Amino acid sequence: MSIDVNLDKATAQVRETGQNPAQRPTIAGFFDEATFTVSYVVHDAETSEAAIIDSVLDYDPASGSTGFGSADRIIEYITSNNLKVTWILETHAHADHLSAAPYLQEKLGGKLAIGADIVRVQEVFGKMFNAGTDFERDGSQFDHLFTDGETFRIGKLEAIALHVPGHTPADMAYLIGDAAFVGDTIFMPDYGTARADFPGGDARQLFHSIRRLLRLPRETRLFLCHDYKAPGRDEYAWETTVGQERDHNVHVRDGVTEDEFVAMRTTRDRTLAMPNLIMPSVQVNMRGGHLPEPEDNGVSYIKIPVNAVRRPA
Template sequence: MATTTQDAPLAAATALVEKAKADKALRPTIAGFFDEATFTVSYVISDCATKEAAIIDSVLDYDAASGTTGFESADRIVEYVETSGLNVVWLIETHAHADHLSAAPYLQEKLGGKLAIGADIVRVQDVFGKMFNAGSDFERDGSQFDHLFKDGDTFRIGNLEGIALHVPGHTPADMAFLIGDAAFVGDTIFMPDFGTARADFPGGDARQLFQSIRRLLSLPRETRLFLCHDYKAPGRDVFAWETTVGQQRDENVHVKDGTTEDEFVEMRTSRDRTLSMPNLIMPSVQVNMRGGRLPEPEDNGVSYIKIPVNAVGRPAK
């Protein structure tokens, strides 16, 4: 699959991978932290030479029945960062997750770093700000984050070079982050035996998702892909979250080489009609659109999560 001359960010990402293949010092050190309660993988990416690091897609523990939060998952990351002597410079979200709450503000307080997400978070904030009737006090300009990445934006983690790629479809704001020879792809794609992400959330689009995935799969075959989730495909007994572009192109059950866009859209749309909403979608979106912060406390000092009735998903049978 050739890189088009019009896609300058993809060409730059490809060049980063090639540089990292030639120089091991440009490959990141990666630690994954799996949260089985939400099937989410968080990552600490670091440069061994400078000890600078980034944290991607952290998890705040949340018990829906009691409405209580906890920090066990986040504290595993804190312990790793401190034990390894790392200096966190970035706290990155690949998108506004609908299946877990972000722990980024907690980690920022503990470890520092700039909180960042894709620039199209403003579209998500507009849609869900209205859905949850968040009021005029809720800013819909992305100001809850320290930095908004646009397609092709570059960044650094010590000596490591990174580039942000806009990969909409799952949501309009999804981003993948290529660091050295490793791409952190959020919810765009899963392990080859499980397939791809749903595209039926507000602003999602199956055709756009196909195009975003094929864009990612235009990177060199050796590019390592790190996924945000794993649910263990039928017949597989262990969780897994690392694959390669080559493996995905050869084996992905939804979008391997030879799959047409129309075939994918038909499959994805039909499959999405059968899926229930994520268990934590209501608290997750309300918190994550605020950069991982709870809604402002009311006059009794308590924060509340709103549950809009008959506004999302299919009616109960």
């Protein structure tokens, strides 16, 4: 196995956190049942500096109206705990919910960040939605673009950004102390893994990204972006560990080969419908959570390309 310097750095961070509990982040999850999304507030208990991860903007597709109930829950938590937001992090350009990042940034501050390969997503979907030359495809809608292995801090908490493509080209996992926020790469052990059939997705790449994460120490805590309640489970859940995933994940546990995973994932993806909110979500999220520019009547419009995205067979 080739040396992965960035993963070695992440492994050392987890082990150091285990020896120094003061480096463990305080974590609050906020579940949005309408989109099955979990947003997180992660903060350093000593300095009260915080990051918000994968926020949700409420959206009613029937009326085209947005709302701030989900985001306001986060704001209430942050203000009631006297936290200072320094980062607003996106694990990827979500296809199932709109990001509330601009609203939260306006209310709370912080730098908006995503993975550097967002430019690939912007290029693909900029063409799909015919966004025009006014839509910059350089990631400039974000304050910071993370590269693989880049380190940052939330107060005194050590954090590392890891590039984990496959679900989309730009997926990132954020390891903060001993806790990894893995976006849509992997789900609870009884539910499996993310789809890889969106434009730019790749099942083989996803396998390698997941196995990379699962080389972290077994005690590493994993915080997931979604849960859909696997058959036989009555409660939503979004926290697991590397060890639990390696032992029990129904798609990618230890012993599952790359070819077996790719065959399963490709076959399964062919049966999946597109997410209900993929059209509005991607158009907004590739812009850093901003709506498309208003037209001459002052109204923003979401485009629906006809017959541009396949339906399941």
